[in-house]
Amino acid sequence: DxxxxxxxxxxxxxxxxxxxxxxxxxxxxxxxxxxIYLDWYxxxxxxSPQLLIYLGxxxxxxxxxxxxxxxxxxxxxxxxxxxEAEDVGVYFCMQGLHAPLTFGGGTKVEIK
Amino acid sequence: QVQLLESGPGxxxxxxxxxxxxxxxxxxxxxxxxxxxxxxxxxxxxLEWIGFIYHTGTTQYNPSLKSRLSILLDTSTNQFSLHLTSxxxxxxxxxxxxxxxxxxxxxxxxxxxxxxxxxxx
Numbered sequence: 001d002x003x004x005x006x007x008x009x010x011x012x013x014x015x016x017x018x019x020x021x022x023x024x025x026x027x028x029x030x031x032x033x034x035x036i037y038l039d040w041y042x043x044x045x046x047x048s049p050q051l052l053i054y055l056g057x058x059x060x061x062x063x064x065x066x067x068x069x070x071x072x073x074x075x076x077x078x079x080x081x082x083x084e085a086e087d088v089g090v091y092f093c094m095q096g097l098h099a100p101l102t103f104g105g106g107t108k109v110e111i112k
Numbered sequence: 113q114v115q116l117l118e119s120g121p122g123x124x125x126x127x128x129x130x131x132x133x134x135x136x137x138x139x140x141x142x143x144x145x146x147x148x149x150x151x152x153x154x155x156x157x158x159l160e161w162i163g164f165i166y167h168t169g170t171t172q173y174n175p176s177l178k179s180r181l182s183i184l185l186d187t188s189t190n191q192f193s194l195h196l197t198s199x200x201x202x203x204x205x206x207x208x209x210x211x212x213x214x215x216x217x218x219x220x221x222x223x224x225x226x227x228x229x230x231x232x233x
Contacts, residue, residue, distance in 0.1 A: 037218070039220075041220075048208055048223040048225055048226055049159065049208075049223055051221055054213075054219035055219075060219075060221065092158070094159070094219070096217060096219060099172055099174075099217075100161055100174040100176070101218055103158055103161070104158075105158050106159075
């Protein structure tokens with residue numbers, strides 16, 4: 001199985017400041033078709049996960065442009081350019097290249 | 113807008129079978145080339161992909177659960193189901209159903225609200 005490792009586990013943030021979360025995979029997530037099969041989800045308190053970023057860098061419909069995804073191969077980053085209070089929750093990365101699909105352990109973002 | 117809703121018993125006895133349904137609205141599970149998945153989350157913990165069923169009925173399961181797992185389509189009611197046999201306390205979790213993209217297992221564009229299932233001894 002592909003192991004997904006996220007850091008940090010917890011991220012206190014100040015509204016208006018930038019934030020970034022790292023995700024590392026145990027194997028390259030680059031498909032032969034050129035796409036990177038790495039997605040980012042946010043699970044707000046008491047809610048289901050919601051898709052933020054797919055195929056490494058594509059924002060899902062309705063996701064604010066302050067969220068961006070980058071990376072290649074095995075190292076990926078989710079960036080929030082200016083954190084807002086509504087961004088609190090647990091962020092998960094997930095690889096969709098090989099079954100079983102696997103998730104990172106999560107990064108809890110909270111307001112300082 | 114696609115909506116998914118999980119339903120089923122909230123309490124299952126150890127060694128019995130856990131069965132959940134996912135009702136789909138806004139899309140037909142029998143057409144369109146979509147993958148329909150189950151994901152679970154132990155309360156306060158991370159996410160685990162359980163498996164998927166394609167609109168043709170083709171399935172793929174997480175090897176960690178494969179020997180106990182079945183995912184089925186019911187096109188007459190536009191639902192798909194999860195059946196996990198011989199459950200233990202380790203199967204206590206919130207179970208989500210989700211839909212992938214066109215011809216893609218992931219990403220999961222749509223999720224249900226989740227159903228908490230507790231396995232009791």
